[in-house]
Amino acid sequence: MTLRASEFYQPDRAGPFDVIEDVPERAMVVCAHPDDAEIGTGATVARWVAQGCEVVYVVCTDGGGGSNDDEMTSDGIVPVRGKEQSEAARVLGVKHVIMLGHPDGGLEDDRVFRGEIVRAIRTYRPDTVFCHDPHRINGFQHRDHRMTGTVTADAIYPYARDHLHFPEQLKDGLQPHKVRRLLFWGADHPDVIVDVSGGYVETQIEALSKHASQVFGLNDESSDRPRFGERLRERSRRAAQGSDFDQGETFRQLIARA
Numbered sequence: 001m002t003l004r005a006s007e008f009y010q011p012d013r014a015g016p017f018d019v020i021e022d023v024p025e026r027a028m029v030v031c032a033h034p035d036d037a038e039i040g041t042g043a044t045v046a047r048w049v050a051q052g053c054e055v056v057y058v059v060c061t062d063g064g065g066g067s068n069d070d071e072m073t074s075d076g077i078v079p080v081r082g083k084e085q086s087e088a089a090r091v092l093g094v095k096h097v098i099m100l101g102h103p104d105g106g107l108e109d110d111r112v113f114r115g116e117i118v119r120a121i122r123t124y125r126p127d128t129v130f131c132h133d134p135h136r137i138n139g140f141q142h143r144d145h146r147m148t149g150t151v152t153a154d155a156i157y158p159y160a161r162d163h164l165h166f167p168e169q170l171k172d173g174l175q176p177h178k179v180r181r182l183l184f185w186g187a188d189h190p191d192v193i194v195d196v197s198g199g200y201v202e203t204q205i206e207a208l209s210k211h212a213s214q215v216f217g218l219n220d221e222s223s224d225r226p227r228f229g230e231r232l233r234e235r236s237r238r239a240a241q242g243s244d245f246d247q248g249e250t251f252r253q254l255i256a257r258a
């Protein structure tokens with residue numbers, strides 16, 4: 001048997017991607033650490049909020065592992081990161097920020113964590129949820145990101161949707177909720193894009209700059225570390241290549257069956 005060329009074919013995933021045109025009434029961003037949401041989907045959130053979408057953040061850990069300052073302790077950095085996250089969310093117009101407060105680096109795929117995400121979904125009832133892609137294999141990924149992605153996908157389906165899961169929440173007055181769309185950021189193979197040209201990347205950069213304890217090169221002019229603002233602009237331009245707009249944010253999309 002001879003191998004056909006098609007068996008070696010790798011689809012070109014560099015775009016153009018399917019463009020997400022609709023803006024839902026409600027969306028939720030679930031991230032592992034303070035600042036992940038701004039990096040992953042800040043420009044899309046800025047645009048959707050401007051178009052009337054109500055956005056809720058669920059930040060799963062307290063960010064207590066995030067400091068490059070040898071003198072800084074976890075107890076010292078946690079309140080700083082919480083404040084930075086609130087300020088970043090305010091820049092983007094995010095309506096609610098839920099801090100689950102798990103220890104940084106300590107997320108587990110367990111019933112407690114899953115139940116917290118299910119409760120948030122049943123409370124805020126988003127059409128669309130954004131999250132880390134847990135299936136990325138191209139390079140290292142923080143364990144908390146993988147845990148958050150896995151638990152969030154599971155929480156959406158089947159746990160938040162089906163009334164026999166976490167029935168104690170229904171006694172609290174919550175109802176099952178079906179999320180229509182899950183958008184993973186950081187995917188090896190994104191397949192959809194949101195047009196974020198028109199200044200939304202600049203809003204994203206402004207929000208990210210609120211994480212002053214984390215983001216070097218944005219607030220320190222003398223820093224020789226990578227300039228995150230320029231990196232975000234470049235990433236958005238590259239994503240939009242082949243599109244009829246200049247800047248985009250890409251995701252891997254899962255759509256729930258009707």
Ligand SMILES: [Zn+2]
Pocket residue numbers: 032033036142145
């Ligand atoms: Zn993170």
